[in-house]
Amino acid sequence: MLPALRKRFTVYAMDRRGRGRSGDGGAYAIEREFEDVATLVDAVPGPVLLVGHSFGAFCSLEAALLARNLGKLVLYEPPLVAVSEVTSPEIIGRIDELVRTQQRELALEVFLREVARTPESQLKLLRALPAWSAWSAVAHTLPREIRAVEGYALVGSRFSRLDIPVLLLLGGDSPPFFASVIDSLRQALPRSRVAVMPQQRHLAMITAPALFVRELLAHADSTWE
Numbered sequence: 001m002l003p004a005l006r007k008r009f010t011v012y013a014m015d016r017r018g019r020g021r022s023g024d025g026g027a028y029a030i031e032r033e034f035e036d037v038a039t040l041v042d043a044v045p046g047p048v049l050l051v052g053h054s055f056g057a058f059c060s061l062e063a064a065l066l067a068r069n070l071g072k073l074v075l076y077e078p079p080l081v082a083v084s085e086v087t088s089p090e091i092i093g094r095i096d097e098l099v100r101t102q103q104r105e106l107a108l109e110v111f112l113r114e115v116a117r118t119p120e121s122q123l124k125l126l127r128a129l130p131a132w133s134a135w136s137a138v139a140h141t142l143p144r145e146i147r148a149v150e151g152y153a154l155v156g157s158r159f160s161r162l163d164i165p166v167l168l169l170l171g172g173d174s175p176p177f178f179a180s181v182i183d184s185l186r187q188a189l190p191r192s193r194v195a196v197m198p199q200q201r202h203l204a205m206i207t208a209p210a211l212f213v214r215e216l217l218a219h220a221d222s223t224w225e
Contacts, residue, residue, distance in 0.1 A: 001209040008217065009049070014040055016056065019138045030059075030148035037063035047071025049220055053205065054079055054116075055145050058152075061185075064162055074219055075185065076169040077178045077202055079116075080154055083146055086177060087114045096143045104139035105132075111142050116202055117175045125206070156188030166192040167219040169212075171200035178202070195219075 005011050016033060018024035025032065037059050041048045046069035052060030057078035064073050083091055091114055098107035112118040112126070126132060166189045170182045186192050195215050197204050204212045 001205050001213050004209070004213045005216065008220070010045070012040060012044055014056075016059070016141075018141045020134070028144050030152070033059045033148075034062040034066060038066035041067040042069045044069070049216075050074070051216060052076065052078070054202065055149075058149065061159075064164070064166075065158065070164055072219060073164055073166045074169060074216060075166065076204070077171065077174060078181060078185070079149055079178075080152060080181045080184070081177045082150055083115060086117070086175075091115060092143050092146050095139075095146070099140045099143065105136040107139040107142060108136050111139070115146065118202065122201065122203060122207065126203070129206070154184055154188060156184070159188045160190060162189060162191075164191060165219070165222065167215065168192055168194045169204070169215060170194060170196050171202060171204060172196050172198045174201045 002011055002013065014037065015022040017028075017036065037050070037052075041050055041063065048067075048069050049072045050060050050064070050067075050070055051074040052058070053076040055078070057075040058080060060073065061075055061078055064070055083089060091110070095107045095110055098104070098110065109123065112123060113120075118126070126135075166185075168182045168185055168189075170179060182194055186194055195218075197208065197211055197215065200208055200211070
């Protein structure tokens with residue numbers, strides 16, 4: 001989808017800590033992830049349209065409280081739900097062990113299948129993509145991200161003064177817990193609206209990139225209050 005977006009915008013595609021070409025710190029704290037996103041937003045010409053997906057949407061949500069250069073925000077299914085509500089609590093230990101024994105590809109598959117609830121048809125599609133090896137290489141970040149979500153509680157009052165338009169994206173076929181999260185965010189964010197992408201789940205940027213880009217452009221061009 002990046003070529004389509006670059007026709008309209010200057011695009012900054014961020015590699016979070018420990019991923020892609022970004023380095024990592026010795027000790028991990030989720031707050032540094034929030035600060036990283038906010039720092040990038042404030043370092044480029046604005047106002048910025050910030051788009052976050054999954055854990056990136058979680059980081060973008062909190063970064064919105066820190067950034068000064070933010071114009072609009074898009075959050076696509078941030079996983080603000082305890083793993084115990086989605087699958088077995090022992091999943092973190094299983095993924096930890098797979099990473100420790102250098103089975104990162106299997107760790108990624110376990111995460112996608114049992115935490116993100118990715119159906120087998122989409123897993124097959126993902127494995128065939130050139131990016132699959134890169135995703136597998138950063139599977140070591142998954143346990144700490146799951147733990148970060150475990151320790152997080154959405155306090156709606158913290159966002160009552162977030163005075164920017166926010167688009168909340170939801171897949172029409174996504175697991176029910178994502179819909180619950182989106183509804184909680186809709187109530188917490190004063191200038192938010194929900195867009196449901198029909199027949200999509202958690203990976204619309206891959207399974208329906210044209211639809212996903214249309215939603216982003218519509219939000220960028222919107223003037224709703």
